[in-house]
Amino acid sequence: xxxxxxxxxxxxxxxxxxxxxxxxxxxxxxxxxxxxxxxxxxxxxxxxxxxxxxxxxxxxxxxxxxxxxxxxxxxxxxxxxxxxxxxxxxxxxxxxxxxxxxxxxxxxxxxxxxxxxxxxxxxxxxxxxxxxxxxxxxxxxxxxxxxxxxxxxxxxxxxxxxxxxxxxxxxxxxxxxxxxxxxxxxxxxxxxxxxxxxxxxxxxxxxxxxxxxxxxxxxxxxxxxxxxxxxxxxxxxxxxxxxxxxxxxxxxxxxxxxxxxxxxxxxxxxxxxxxxxxxxxxxxxxxxxxxxxxxxxxxxxxxxxxxxxxxxxxxxxxxxxxxxxxxxxxxxxxxxxxxxxxxxxxxxxxxxxxxxxxxxxxxxxxxxxxxxxxxxxxxxxxxxxxxxxxxxxxxxxx
Amino acid sequence: xxxxxxxxxxxxxxxxxxxxxxxxxxxxxxxxxxxxxxxxxxxxxxxxxxxxxxxxxxxxxxxxxxxxxxxxxxxxxxxxxxxxxxxxxxxxxxxxxxxxxxxxxxxxxxxxxxxxxxxxxxxxxxxxxxxxxxxxxxxxxxxxxxxxxxxxxxxxxxxxxxxxxxxxxxxxxxxxxxxxxxxxxxxxxxxxxxxxxxxxxxxxxxxxxxxxxxxxxxxxxxxxxxxxxxxxxxxxxxxxxxxxxxxxxxxxxxxxxxxxxxxxxxxxxxxxxxxxxxxxxxxxxxxxxxxxxxxxxxxxxxxxxxxxxxxxxxxxxxxxxxxxxxxxxxxxxxxxxxxxxxxxxxxxxxxxxxxxxxxxxxxxxxxxxxxxxxxxxxxxxxxxxxxxxxxxxxxxxxx
Ligand SMILES: [Zn+2]
Ligand SMILES: [Zn+2]
Numbered sequence: 001x002x003x004x005x006x007x008x009x010x011x012x013x014x015x016x017x018x019x020x021x022x023x024x025x026x027x028x029x030x031x032x033x034x035x036x037x038x039x040x041x042x043x044x045x046x047x048x049x050x051x052x053x054x055x056x057x058x059x060x061x062x063x064x065x066x067x068x069x070x071x072x073x074x075x076x077x078x079x080x081x082x083x084x085x086x087x088x089x090x091x092x093x094x095x096x097x098x099x100x101x102x103x104x105x106x107x108x109x110x111x112x113x114x115x116x117x118x119x120x121x122x123x124x125x126x127x128x129x130x131x132x133x134x135x136x137x138x139x140x141x142x143x144x145x146x147x148x149x150x151x152x153x154x155x156x157x158x159x160x161x162x163x164x165x166x167x168x169x170x171x172x173x174x175x176x177x178x179x180x181x182x183x184x185x186x187x188x189x190x191x192x193x194x195x196x197x198x199x200x201x202x203x204x205x206x207x208x209x210x211x212x213x214x215x216x217x218x219x220x221x222x223x224x225x226x227x228x229x230x231x232x233x234x235x236x237x238x239x240x241x242x243x244x245x246x247x248x249x250x251x252x253x254x255x256x257x258x259x260x261x262x263x264x265x266x267x268x269x270x271x272x273x274x275x276x277x278x279x280x281x282x283x284x285x286x287x288x289x290x291x292x293x294x295x296x297x298x299x300x301x302x303x304x305x306x307x308x309x310x311x312x313x314x315x316x317x318x319x320x321x322x323x324x325x326x327x328x329x330x331x332x333x334x335x336x337x338x339x340x341x342x343x344x345x346x347x348x349x350x351x352x353x354x355x356x357x358x359x360x361x362x363x364x365x366x367x368x369x370x371x372x373x374x375x376x377x378x379x380x381x382x383x384x385x386x387x388x389x390x391x392x393x394x395x396x397x398x
Numbered sequence: 399x400x401x402x403x404x405x406x407x408x409x410x411x412x413x414x415x416x417x418x419x420x421x422x423x424x425x426x427x428x429x430x431x432x433x434x435x436x437x438x439x440x441x442x443x444x445x446x447x448x449x450x451x452x453x454x455x456x457x458x459x460x461x462x463x464x465x466x467x468x469x470x471x472x473x474x475x476x477x478x479x480x481x482x483x484x485x486x487x488x489x490x491x492x493x494x495x496x497x498x499x500x501x502x503x504x505x506x507x508x509x510x511x512x513x514x515x516x517x518x519x520x521x522x523x524x525x526x527x528x529x530x531x532x533x534x535x536x537x538x539x540x541x542x543x544x545x546x547x548x549x550x551x552x553x554x555x556x557x558x559x560x561x562x563x564x565x566x567x568x569x570x571x572x573x574x575x576x577x578x579x580x581x582x583x584x585x586x587x588x589x590x591x592x593x594x595x596x597x598x599x600x601x602x603x604x605x606x607x608x609x610x611x612x613x614x615x616x617x618x619x620x621x622x623x624x625x626x627x628x629x630x631x632x633x634x635x636x637x638x639x640x641x642x643x644x645x646x647x648x649x650x651x652x653x654x655x656x657x658x659x660x661x662x663x664x665x666x667x668x669x670x671x672x673x674x675x676x677x678x679x680x681x682x683x684x685x686x687x688x689x690x691x692x693x694x695x696x697x698x699x700x701x702x703x704x705x706x707x708x709x710x711x712x713x714x715x716x717x718x719x720x721x722x723x724x725x726x727x728x729x730x731x732x733x734x735x736x737x738x739x740x741x742x743x744x745x746x747x748x749x750x751x752x753x754x755x756x757x758x759x760x761x762x763x764x765x766x767x768x769x770x771x772x773x774x775x776x777x778x779x780x781x782x783x784x785x786x787x788x789x790x791x792x793x794x795x796x797x
Pocket of ligand 2: 727
């Protein structure tokens with residue numbers, strides 16, 4: 001069974017929101033935190049030094065991609081992913097299952113595992129929970145994820161229940177297969193779709209296994225926002241206080257603020273770097289589309305308040321003339337967007353520690369919704385989180 | 399601008415000099431390499447890496463094409479921002495404006511006419527007249543700029559070649575009279591592969607009031623054997639106390655030939671093209687010591703100068719590109735990682751490789767300067783060419 005050495009001592013809290021230190025084998029992290037996705041052992045042309053400057057604490061690698069190229073055996077032979085990419089801080093790998101189900105049309109899930117067609121030679125292949133762990137043991141990330149039975153949140157009916165129970169059965173196979181519990185932390189994933197009863201069974205089941213951390217899976221897949229936050233709220237309320245909670249595939253800055261208010265700690269999403277590729281910058285007001293013709297003569301920085309290398313040096317006009325045409329455009333925008341996410345993580349952490357979390361949330365919402373039109377789901381979630389945001393929602397209260 | 403040749407002609411025509419330009423607080427030693435840029439930045443090296451990962455001041459010379467900015471941003475906006483140094487936040491770098499860049503602004507002699515020079519860009523074909531060019535350049539405030547030229551490839555008729563010299567001279571006069579502020583201008587010299595026309599052009603340009611000379615029309619189909627005579631025809635006619643800049647000579651042998659002819663500044667897309675192809679420069683920089691270093695054979699996808707990081711042999715190679723190299727890439731990453739990045743088409747591959755290749759090529763220029771200053775340039779050049787031939791022979795006979 002898994003040795004628990006991950007300490008997530010809660011430093012500060014505001015109602016359900018928590019700021020903590022997460023001690024991982026390679027890095028002492030501050031939560032809440034956002035993990036950028038470095039699918040193939042790298043992020044959008046940024047060097048390891050730049051990622052450190054930006055403040056990245058954990059980078060996520062995709063097991064499916066790494067297992068294909070350069071292969072987990074090679075990574076293992078060369079001393080693990082940290083050494084391979086020369087990244088001194090923490091790493092997390094996913095189970096590979098999600099990628100298969102979402103990228104490959106012919107994936108088929110049975111009790112044994114996920115059957116899929118090899119993209120290399122077209123032969124049928126099987127990824128079992130044991131194999132996923134074995135691959136992740138070879139890659140060597142600080143946090144590894146158990147294979148789960150992923151279903152779209154928009155699906156209803158008995159398939160959801162089947163997937164939830166299967167996920168619970170697979171966690172035992174994963175725990176049994178885990179060969180490096182003293183160096184790698186295995187997180188279990190809560191499934192159960194949008195059904196509170198199934199989610200409850202799954203949370204209890206996982207908590208019984210006393211894992212180093214827990215993820216809330218199956219979200220950010222197109223479900224309505226009210227269902228989304230309710231699942232997060234339900235799971236965070238039921239998960240143990242002293243273990244990190246990771247909401248997978250989230251997300252947008254607003255979602256991160258809401259989930260943190262509800263007691264979640266970790267997030268990952270391709271959004272900041274993907275949107276950079278299309279010329280969009282994240283700013284406190286929302287987004288800034290650098291491709292827009294209005295940017296051509298705008299001599300302000302992307303975000304005048306941002307202290308990143310890009311905003312300190314460049315105008316919107318110059319970035320406008322780079323985006324989409326030159327590789328440098330997406331490189332610089334990725335830098336800014338990741339910096340924005342890391343700054344948001346730091347601000348969440350420090351505002352909780354310093355006891356001014358509600359003020360931070362209000363300021364965040366006021367900037368993003370200057371007209372006071374904060375979405376209803378946010379208002380509902382904040383009520384559950386015990387944060388009074390009435391000062392930012394003028395119109396709705398009238 | 400200040401320029402001084404340090405050691406006269408002690409190495410034949412090869413010369414070592416010092417160039418001091420307005421914005422750069424450090425004197426630049428010549429012969430020197432100007433880094434190729436796209437819109438003012440090296441193609442894959444972000445500005446923070448440019449200043450933190452490459453040697454200073456060697457990496458402070460940047461070549462750019464004003465034509466890159468014709469799309470997306472207006473000269474007025476660039477001028478409002480305060481010129482290129484301000485826009486790129488590279489206040490201590492030297493920006494040299496050269497219309498042609500061999501990547502996305504290629505001279506297109508067929509469409510060039512008496513009104514202006516034509517360039518092929520990825521989006522469209524552009525015709526740019528001297529007046530437009532001067533306006534564009536003045537909005538950018540480069541440290542020095544090259545006048546508009548009608549560059550023709552080596553194979554054009556004598557008549558077309560003569561026309562190109564006539565036009566280039568006329569445009570030079572246009573540029574000089576259109577230029578209102580006190581800027582540093584390099585007069586363009588063309589003449590294709592005709593020794594006569596090269597002489598005619600150089601003699602004419604030498605009579606104009608310019609601060610330096612730019613030699614165009616290279617890298618456009620002429621053979622390497624022709625280059626030496628064409629270059630010396632030009633430098634013969636130029637005053638010794640002014641800098642000479644050439645575009646289009648990229649291979650190390652071509653650079654050595656240019657230095658031997660008395661060229662001071664080089665810009666080329668050699669490093670860019672190597673980087674795109676996954677090639678890393680590996681040739682030894684210290685000729686005397688590294689003579690017997692390991693050379694990769696051609697069946698590994700490289701030759702004695704470079705290796706191809708995409709080759710499968712590097713899949714498990716945990717050594718840096720060059721063991722003794724102190725660039726960011728070699729200090730931090732293995733060939734195996736670079737091989738992986740190229741395999742999965744990740745942008746970091748080009749970033750890391752451009753850093754190494756630029757670093758390595760700047761080192762090559764440093765060795766050249768050292769050789770000139772020690773009075774051993776001809777020996778250095780001979781050793782370089784000969785040992786390369788020996789290794790190619792060894793590679794061929796062992797294959
Ligand atoms: Zn910024
Ligand atoms: Zn290097």
